[in-house]
Amino acid sequence: MNALHVHELLTNSADLLRVSAAVLAAIVLLYLLRPRQRRVEVPFGGLWQRVLAESESRVVGRNLRRLLSFLLMLLIAGLLIATLAEPLFGHVTFGQRPEPARPHTVVIVDVSASMQTEDGQNGTRLAEAQAALRAWLLAGPPQEDVLLLAASGHAEVLAGWGSDRAALNDAVDRLHATDGGLDLRRAVDTAQQALAHRLSPRIVLVSDAGPAELPLDVTPPSAAQEQVAIEHLRVGPARAWQPGQPAPEPTLTNLAVGELRVRADPLDPGRGTLSVQIRNDSKAPVAAQLLLAGSDTAFDAATFGATDALRRIVDVDAPPGLSTQVVPGVDLTAARFAVQVRGKAGQHDVAPWDDWGFAVLAERRELGVLVVSGAPGVDPSAGNLYLAAALFAHGKVKVQHVAAADYRPETFAARDRARHGIDVVVLDQAGFALPEGTPGLILSLAGAPTETLRLAEGPELAVRNEDHPAMRGISFADTNFDKVRLIPPRPGDTVLAVAKPRGVVMVARQDGVRTIEWGIDLLETDLGARYAMPLLVSNALLWLVGQEESLVPPLLVGRPWAVDAPVDATWQYVEPGQKPRPARTSGRQLLGQSERHGVHVWQSDGDRLVARATVLAPTENPTLLRPWGQTVRTLPAAPQVARERLGLPRWSLWLLAAMVILSVEWVTYLRRRTV
Amino acid sequence: MSAPAPSHHEGIRDDLFDPAFLGRVEQLALLARRMASSGTRANRRSRIVGSGIEFADHRGYTPGDDLRNVDWKLFARTERLNLRLYEEEEDLSVYFLIDRSTSMTMAPDGEKTLLDRALQVAAALSYIALSNLDRVAVVPFADKIAAPMRPVRGRAQFFKILRVLSDVPPGGRTDIQAAFNGWLRTQPRPGLAVVISDFFDSKGLGDALRLLTYRGFEPMVLQLVDRTLLDADVQGDLAIVDCETGETREIVLTPQLLARYRAAFEMLGHDVQRAASEVGARCLQIDLSVPFDDVVMRVFRAGGFLG
Numbered sequence: 010m011n012a013l014h015v016h017e018l019l020t021n022s023a024d025l026l027r028v029s030a031a032v033l034a035a036i037v038l039l040y041l042l043r044p045r046q047r048r049v050e051v052p053f054g055g056l057w058q059r060v061l062a063e064s065e066s067r068v069v070g071r072n073l074r075r076l077l078s079f080l081l082m083l084l085i086a087g088l089l090i091a092t093l094a095e096p097l098f099g100h101v102t103f104g105q106r107p108e109p110a111r112p113h114t115v116v117i118v119d120v121s122a123s124m125q126t127e128d129g130q131n132g133t134r135l136a137e138a139q140a141a142l143r144a145w146l147l148a149g150p151p152q153e154d155v156l157l158l159a160a161s162g163h164a165e166v167l168a169g170w171g172s173d174r175a176a177l178n179d180a181v182d183r184l185h186a187t188d189g190g191l192d193l194r195r196a197v198d199t200a201q202q203a204l205a206h207r208l209s210p211r212i213v214l215v216s217d218a219g220p221a222e223l224p225l226d227v228t229p230p231s232a233a234q235e236q237v238a239i240e241h242l243r244v245g246p247a248r249a250w251q252p253g254q255p256a257p258e259p260t261l262t263n264l265a266v267g268e269l270r271v272r273a274d275p276l277d278p279g280r281g282t283l284s285v286q287i288r289n290d291s292k293a294p295v296a297a298q299l300l301l302a303g304s305d306t307a308f309d310a311a312t313f314g315a316t317d318a319l320r321r322i323v324d325v326d327a328p329p330g331l332s333t334q335v336v337p338g339v340d341l342t343a344a345r346f347a348v349q350v351r352g353k354a355g356q357h358d359v360a361p362w363d364d365w366g367f368a369v370l371a372e373r374r375e376l377g378v379l380v381v382s383g384a385p386g387v388d389p390s391a392g393n394l395y396l397a398a399a400l401f402a403h404g405k406v407k408v409q410h411v412a413a414a415d416y417r418p419e420t421f422a423a424r425d426r427a428r429h430g431i432d433v434v435v436l437d438q439a440g441f442a443l444p445e446g447t448p449g450l451i452l453s454l455a456g457a458p459t460e461t462l463r464l465a466e467g468p469e470l471a472v473r474n475e476d477h478p479a480m481r482g483i484s485f486a487d488t489n490f491d492k493v494r495l496i497p498p499r500p501g502d503t504v505l506a507v508a509k510p511r512g513v514v515m516v517a518r519q520d521g522v523r524t525i526e527w528g529i530d531l532l533e534t535d536l537g538a539r540y541a542m543p544l545l546v547s548n549a550l551l552w553l554v555g556q557e558e559s560l561v562p563p564l565l566v567g568r569p570w571a572v573d574a575p576v577d578a579t580w581q582y583v584e585p586g587q588k589p590r591p592a593r594t595s596g597r598q599l600l601g602q603s604e605r606h607g608v609h610v611w612q613s614d615g616d617r618l619v620a621r622a623t624v625l626a627p628t629e630n631p632t633l634l635r636p637w638g639q640t641v642r643t644l645p646a647a648p649q650v651a652r653e654r655l656g657l658p659r660w661s662l663w664l665l666a667a668m669v670i671l672s673v674e675w676v677t678y679l680r681r682r683t684v
Numbered sequence: 685m686s687a688p689a690p691s692h693h694e695g696i697r698d699d700l701f702d703p704a705f706l707g708r709v710e711q712l713a714l715l716a717r718r719m720a721s722s723g724t725r726a727n728r729r730s731r732i733v734g735s736g737i738e739f740a741d742h743r744g745y746t747p748g749d750d751l752r753n754v755d756w757k758l759f760a761r762t763e764r765l766n767l768r769l770y771e772e773e774e775d776l777s778v779y780f781l782i783d784r785s786t787s788m789t790m791a792p793d794g795e796k797t798l799l800d801r802a803l804q805v806a807a808a809l810s811y812i813a814l815s816n817l818d819r820v821a822v823v824p825f826a827d828k829i830a831a832p833m834r835p836v837r838g839r840a841q842f843f844k845i846l847r848v849l850s851d852v853p854p855g856g857r858t859d860i861q862a863a864f865n866g867w868l869r870t871q872p873r874p875g876l877a878v879v880i881s882d883f884f885d886s887k888g889l890g891d892a893l894r895l896l897t898y899r900g901f902e903p904m905v906l907q908l909v910d911r912t913l914l915d916a917d918v919q920g921d922l923a924i925v926d927c928e929t930g931e932t933r934e935i936v937l938t939p940q941l942l943a944r945y946r947a948a949f950e951m952l953g954h955d956v957q958r959a960a961s962e963v964g965a966r967c968l969q970i971d972l973s974v975p976f977d978d979v980v981m982r983v984f985r986a987g988g989f990l991g
Contacts, residue, residue: 047922052787052910054926057933060941060948106840 030664034089037671074306081670088667111152112209113170115200118142118184121161121191122566122606125362126217126631128245128261134217135186137244139530140180140213145242146174157181160196161638162189162567162604170203187361189567190605190626191216204237211238217245217631245631250590261359261632263290264350265299266366272481273341273559275547276402278373283336285366287350289327290632296353299323299334303343309607310586313347324353341559345369345608345620360631367563367622375405376550377430379421383413383439384532387427393437393538396452402543403550413439423447423522433553438530443522448553450546451526451601454494454533462490462508470514473504477559479517479525479548480505489535494528523553552660563624566606571598572621578613585609690850696843697850700804705976709811712980716812742766777875779834779901780806781867782849785826785858786928787884791910796972798908802880803849804976805906807968809878809983810845814838819875821847825863826856832870857928858885860892874900876989882908883956884928890959903965906979906991907956909949910972 010216049059086323124135146155157168157180168180197212204210214505267286276279289295312318320343325334327350358364378400380392381636382562387393389412400406416439421431423446434449443449462470470485470493473580485506495512498504505525506515514528531537536545551557564570574580580592580599585607592611593600598610599619690697745754753767788799810820819835822845833848860881866984877896883889889905894901918937923933935941955971960967966986970979983989 046916046923047920048932049918049922050790050925050927052882052927054924054929054933055884055886056948056952057924057935057945060944061933061935182805484803 011078014292030661033664033668035375037089037667045472077345081673083465084553085667085670088663088670091663092290101681111154111172112150112211113154113204113207114149114155114211114213115156115158115203116142116145116213116215117158117160117164117196117200117215118181119161119168119191119218120159120184120186120257121633122186122188122362122625122629123191123217123245123360124186126245126263126360128359128631133186134245135184136650138215138217138242139181139184141242141244143178145213146177146181156200158196158200158203159184160191161187162192162195162602164192164196164199173249179607184461186623187604188623188629190565190566191218193218201237208226211240213240213242214246215242217243217247217343231337233430262295262352262356263358263360263363263631264295264352265290265360265363265630266348266350267331269346269348269366269368269560269563271339271341271346271368271370271559273370274375275481275551276404276543278404278559279342281339281341283339283348285334285336285348285350287325287327287332287334288630289329289332290360290630292329293592294329295327295356297325297327298348298353299325299336300349300351301336301339302347302349303340303345304347305344307345307347307608308583308610309367309605310347310349310584313365313367314349315344318343343370343371344372345622362606363625363629363631365606366624367606368619369608370624371556371559371561373405373551373556375407376432376554378406378408378433378435378550380408380410380435380437381413381416381429381439381441382410382437383441384437384530386532387437389413389415393537394530395531395542396435396546399537399543399546403547406550413423413441416441418442418444421447433550443524446522449521449525450549450553451524452529452531453526454528454530456494459492459494459528460508460511461492462475469509471507471509473513477503477505478552479545481548482544483541483548485536485541488539488541490529491533492530496526496528514604517552523555524547561621563622564609566623567604568626569601570601570609570621571595572601572611572619573597574599575613575617576613576618578615578617580614581612583610692850695847697803699851700800701846705804705807708977709808712808712977713812715950715981716984717815720812721744739768741769743769747986749889776813777821777873778813779811779821779823779835779872779875779877781823781825781861781877781881782806782852783826783858783865783879783881783883784824784854784879785884786850786854787857787858787882788908789854790927791972792912797854798972799852799854801908801970801972801976801979802906802928803852805970805979805983806880807846807849808976808980809989810849811842812980812989814842814845815866819873820845821872822852823867824852824919825860825867827859827862829863829867829870830870832867833835835873860885860889861885861887861895864892864895868895868899876904877901878906878989879905880906881907882910883952883984889956890962893959893963895966897963897965901965903960904983905956905965905967906958907953907967907969907985908972909953909969910977912972 010601019025035065118138120135124133124138126134142422143291149155151174152172154170154172155168155177156166156170157177158164159167166181168177169179193214202213204212265288267288268284269286272282272284274282283301285299286523287297289297299322300314300319301321302313303320304313304318307313307315307318320340321336323334323336327334348366348368348514349364351364378544380396380400382389382392384393390410391397392408392410397408400408407430418441421429422442423444426447431444431447434443434447436443436449436453437452438455440453440455443451470488472483472485472488474480475483493514495508496514496516498513499518500515501518501520502513503517503519504513504515505517506513516526517527518524527529529536531542536542548557564572567683580594581589582592582599582601583589584603585605586603589612601609601611603609603623606623606625608620608622688697691697726872733767735751742755742758743766745767749767753769755766755768758764758766782799782802784929788802789797791797802815807824810822813820814837817837819837820841821833823829823832830853858881860879860883879893893903901909919939920936922937923932924935959969966980968982968986970982974982
């Protein structure tokens with residue numbers, strides 16, 4: 010555990026520590042005040058006198074031990090008072106320490122993903138930063154105290170306050186770039202706190218981001234209110250960027266994978282359509298290749314790049330800037346999916362860290378469907394055969410039929426789902442209400458107005474909202490409808506299909522529970538015999554139960570995550586390429602945070618698995634030059650809380666010392682005979 | 685919390701001397717008769733120069749001795765004057781010197797004390813002695829003798845003995861030598877002195893036994909011990925208070941210290957035995973857990989009581 014981890018632990022656990030300190034103090038005081046002696050009547054005191062005769066010969070030693078015990082008690086009491094007083098009086102009472110009159114500098118080194126870009130003179134931008142930092146340390150005054158912070162999503166102290174250049178150079182050597190984005194606010198905030206009560210405070214930022222408008226003023230949380238000077242040490246293209254001048258045009262060759270989307274075929278979840286956003290940072294089109302990989306176990310670029318994971322290679326043209334490539338017929342049989350973009354001619358890509366996109370495919374579970382048939386001439390036990398065929402085509406459904414006369418909505422309420430196992434209720438020409446809380450698909454001609462439509466001869470039925478998940482891949486061209494019912498849309502309804510120009514015939518509603526209503530009867534149209542019908546039913550079922558997306562939502566690298574999961578078991582968290590470790594949980598959520606790009610896995614002791622892919626921070630773009638001065642200037646001035654935070658480790662040490670001495674007193678108590 | 689006062693019936697403590705106890709005492713007396721020779725006279729031998737007929741020993745002549753006792757035959761052989769000593773047969777006086785000090789009364793609530801056990805043993809031995817036509821007296825002591833009892837004779841006096849035993853007042857500080865000195869000033873007739881005590885006396889037992897022997901008594905020592913008091917389950921800071929003197933000492937009781945205390949307790953038993961053997965007295969250490977009839981049997985087996 011490094012110094013920052015200790016610092017953060019102490020800082021973030023302030024309240025817990027205070028409560029613990031109060032409890033411990035009470036325990037210690039009770040221990041000190043406990044009755045020390047019990048009176049025991051013995052038949053013959055002379056016998057005890059004989060036993061203790063040899064101790065009597067060591068009166069001086071006995072008195073010394075008593076004195077030592079008394080001094081220990083005094084010391085413990087003093088430490089406890091100091092512990093309790095420290096948060097109240099802060100540094101004024103106990104914390105103020107004479108500081109040597111020498112400058113103090115916090116060096117913040119950007120180790121975010123963009124620092125992996127290989128456009129520097131010494132390889133990556135981080136290597137360039139390390140070289141610049143070594144030169145800076147060599148040129149600086151030897152008595153200057155330096156604290157080295159590595160900053161990405163969080164700030165990590167690599168070297169605490171000190172002027173030992175060898176130790177600082179060792180810390181510089183240990184710098185390594187992450188896949189996370191840079192949280193400059195947090196890094197400067199940490200530096201501010203570290204500079205509190207320090208003389209000649211200064212912050213040096215080492216990053217590939219753009220320059221700030223110097224000098225930047227940061228008010229330190231100190232009584233002296235000394236100004237913090239901020240300097241920049243720029244690497245990468247920003248090196249040549251001078252304040253007040255336009256940003257230089259980057260001339261990089263870089264292909265990157267942006268947003269990754271997969272749409273599984275509703276009737277064949279093993280295949281689907283891939284949509285990849287590609288970013289070409291050069292000024293010319295690039296002939297590129299997309300490498301599609303699938304695996305149930307791969308977790309990062311190395312494991313997805315293995316031969317056995319490769320599924321397909323697709324040639325694409327990547328124009329400058331952002332473009333979207335659509336690849337149909339992609340094999341989606343594996344649980345995890347990854348895409349790499351690379352130049353077809355093997356061009357040097359300066360930022361290989363953004364070439365990969367990862368995705369975890371959503372698992373499609375079996376749905377329980379209750380079909381309530383009320384259409385005349387339809388066998389209630391078998392239902393409408395057109396509907397039955399469409400449900401059969403969907404595959405992962407378990408269908409129950411019930412006649413309209415036997416249907417009781419209250420029986421299938423969502424709160425009793427564990428008992429009846431129904432996820433969706435389909436009302437086919439059955440004029441009843443849906444069960445409370447249960448999604449439903451309503452097919453009904455009942456109600457006015459009802460019209461007779463004949464395609465190509467009369468009014469045209471058309472899809473209105475093609476982007477709605479319920480209407481994906483649907484066209485009503487060439488479909489005949491004898492009758493449709495016009496549905497008066499209500500506020501909040503999403504219109505799915507209309508009979509031009511008369512009115513709405515299909516709507517989707519989402520007011521707490523999802524509902525789709527079709528103003529048709531499958532016996533009054535040839536839709537049931539067409540390919541659109543299974544698609545419509547399948548789309549509707551998936552949307553009704555919230556499974557319309559094929560991908561599990563990704564997580565942002567470097568940010569704290571909370572993933573819904575049953576936490577009634579013990580979970581292990583597996584960071585890509587790392588050993589499993591106990592997962593943190595909160596309520597019904599698994600918590601995590603990582604600066605590694607790939608697929609992150611939580612595994613329970615009951616073999617349940619939760620996998621999430623990550624996406625890179627949008628700010629991590631090797632060509633993006635951001636001025637950061639503005640960020641620094643919006644920092645809150647002199648936060649009082651910082652004063653207490655910096656006091657915490659010190660009073661914690663008081664408490665720790667008291668506990669240690671108390672333990673010594675406790676352990677040696679029985680050995681120190683006080684007779 | 686003080687223990688409730690024991691109930692009495694006709695001046696005799698019910699809790700100690702109930703009918704079962706008396707029945708058991710009768711059995712012990714029958715047993716004692718079988719173990720010893722019986723007769724109308726007291727038949728216990730007293731090693732006193734007297735008019736008996738059984739030769740016992742010689743001792744040197746000192747001026748004033750009766751010349752009739754000079755062994756002239758021995759003088760003819762050795763040319764040194766020695767007196768012939770005979771063991772005189774007489775009715776024996778048996779004194780039960782019972783320690784009634786506070787240390788003898790310590791016990792957990794409801795449990796029998798060492799004093800209770802001492803009274804029972806004394807009662808049983810008294811009955812046997814009375815049955816043997818010996819004279820019996822009970823002498824309770826702490827640092828002095830409260831009210832000396834005149835020796836009584838005959839089984840009919842047993843209930844008087846029991847009443848005296850029932851009225852023994854507990855309490856007081858142990859000073860055996862001072863108590864014996866005070867008792868001997870009453871000129872008791874020499875005889876068997878059965879001393880029953882825990883011997884928790886800082887002055888020791890040796891001088892007191894030597895004093896008895898010097899005054900012609902034949903001491904027998906019964907040391908009563910209660911080992912449950914050694915099984916202390918307390919540790920840490922203690923203020924130990926002597927139950928007799930009230931003196932307080934502060935200690936930190938550790939397992940090691942407790943072990944040393946137990947060793948010292950055993951050493952005290954050895955000291956008592958050594959003091960008894962120095963004067964030729966029999967000594968028995970009796971734990972409180974041993975029933976009183978077993979104690980009596982051990983006294984029989986040790987010899988010296990039944991002659």
